[in-house]
Amino acid sequence: MTLSHFDTTVFIIYVVGLLMLALWISRNEDDQGKNTSDYFMASNSLPWWAIGASLIAANISAEQIIGMSGSGYAIGLGIASYEWMAALTLLIVGKYFLPVFLERNIFTMPQFLEQRFDKNVKTIMAVFWLGVYVFVNLTSILWLGALAINTVAGIDIQFAMILLALLSLAYSLYGGLKAVALTDILQVVLLITGGLILVYLSLAEVSNGAGIWQGFQILIHTVPEKFDMVLSKDHPDYIHLPGISVLIGGMWIMNLSYWGFNQYIIQRALAAKNIREAQKGIAFAAYLKLLMPIIVVLPGIAALLIFPQLENSDKAYPSLMSLMPEGLKGLIFAALVAAIVSSISSMSNSISTIFTLDIYSYFKRGQSQHHYVNIGRMASLTGLSCALIVAEPLLGQFDQAFQYIQNFTGFFTPGIACIFILGLFWKRTTSIGALVAALGSFLFSVVFYVFFEEIPFIDRVGYVFLLCFIFAVAASLLTTTAANNKAVNLNDIDFSTTQQFNYATAGVVAILAALYITWW
Secondary structure, X not given: OOOOXXXXXXXXXXXXXXXXXXXXXXXXOOHHHOOHHHHHHHHHOEOHHHHHHHHHHHHOOHHHHHHHHHHHHHOOHHHHHHHHHHHHHHHHHHHHHHHHHHHOOOOOHHHHHHHHOOHHHHHHHHHHHHHHHHHHHHHHHHHHHHHHHHHHHOOOXXXXXXXXXXXXXXXXXXXXXXXXXXXXXXXXXXXXXHHHHHHHHHHHHHXXXXXXXXXXXXXXXXXXXXXXXXXXXXXXXXXXXXXXXXXXXXXXXXXXHHHHXXXXXXXXXXXXXXXXXXXXXXXXXXXXXXXXXXXXXXXXXXXXXXXXXXXXXXXHHHHHHHHOOOOHHHHHHHHHHHHHHHHHHHHHHHHHHXXXXXXXXXXXOOOOHHHHHHHHHHHHHHHHHHHHHHHHHHHOOOOOHHHHHHHHHOOOHHHHHHHHHHHHHOOOOOHHHHHHHHHHHHHHHHHHHHHOOOOOHHXXXXXXXXXXXXXXXXXXXXXXXXXXXXXXXXXXXXXXXOHHHHHHHHHHHHHHHHHHHHHO
């Protein structure tokens, strides 16, 4: 399948429009006068609608669109738990985590670890995050994105990865977080519009033109097993989604780590005008998360009836694009590329932020603001170059890349969640306890992975978190360090929320309850 001249024209218009918008956003920015707050934190000026849109644009990329559609094709609606449970997680982050970070003027997650513990904990975790962002997140975004472009437009995968990287660098390298976050508004509008059009056409194809509701009913009756939200133990994919654990087990740890303590995500909320603006943005993002499975998972299930013989489930979404009429195909392709480019830009900006503010500035103090901004740009470029080199060797052999990504990051998320939760809410946590949790997370995960491979990785994450928690508490009780004097004084933090935020939370809970009761 290739794009027509008209489709290509639509795509080019999108690219030109995106670059013009980014340049317009940065038009008043004097590059020589741009400081680290401007470049890395958008001068702490982001409004709620930009925060919410940027959170979703950063999160929804090829990993979700291609990977989750592929898992929808292979597993079914159960994979939507990653999205729907994330909506509730976002609201928890907005109420209990963000007030602490904003009160302490946090720019980066390693910075918080230094404030709460010491430089050793900060440096170890900063290096870890850089490694994961480059060799897991960036590689997966580039590889799955290039796979989609290859399927849709017939472009060589290596060339497609380079194209995505260059398009991302074209505006994020100069404009920083402000250019990334504000252009994300366009990206999200295009992503949702294009996604809903594809859902409509996919369900219409399933029903042979009888309508989307009829197509949905056909899916339910033809492949009812694909609409099980909580998988039973005898389900062939129970190892990926272990039943009730998606509601009360390890998925909570993964979501809290991702949405609450992940620089790549939380940086948008940290750049808010104030806590109320950040919480409104978080609530907006939560409702967008509820919508995402309709856009990314449902088409994957529909593809099972339309393309039942796909050799690779990750080709489900790109294959569906063959249903698009001329012009619309170009729009859907632009929406797909928009999501990919946005995530690459966001990830690159977070890499540059952590490297510059948490590592480089420690060894090279007293440099000019302009110098640090340029170092951040070099860090972005270096990280992308490394990801381009290793993407195919790391991911080329996997059928469901989304599951690989979750499995790998699951080695480290229990320790991260443990360190932050104890650091935020237990005054006696020490730096030794934090380091024990970090090391234990990897070691315990390896033991489970090697000797108890029959245990689903989501359950493994939950078990490892409990072990890390126990050992971190024990180590903290046995040691006394300066970190005890750096504890967060929760009495100084305002955890109250507005009535609108409370209503938004109640709405999310009600919708989730209805979804899981219906598709249990």
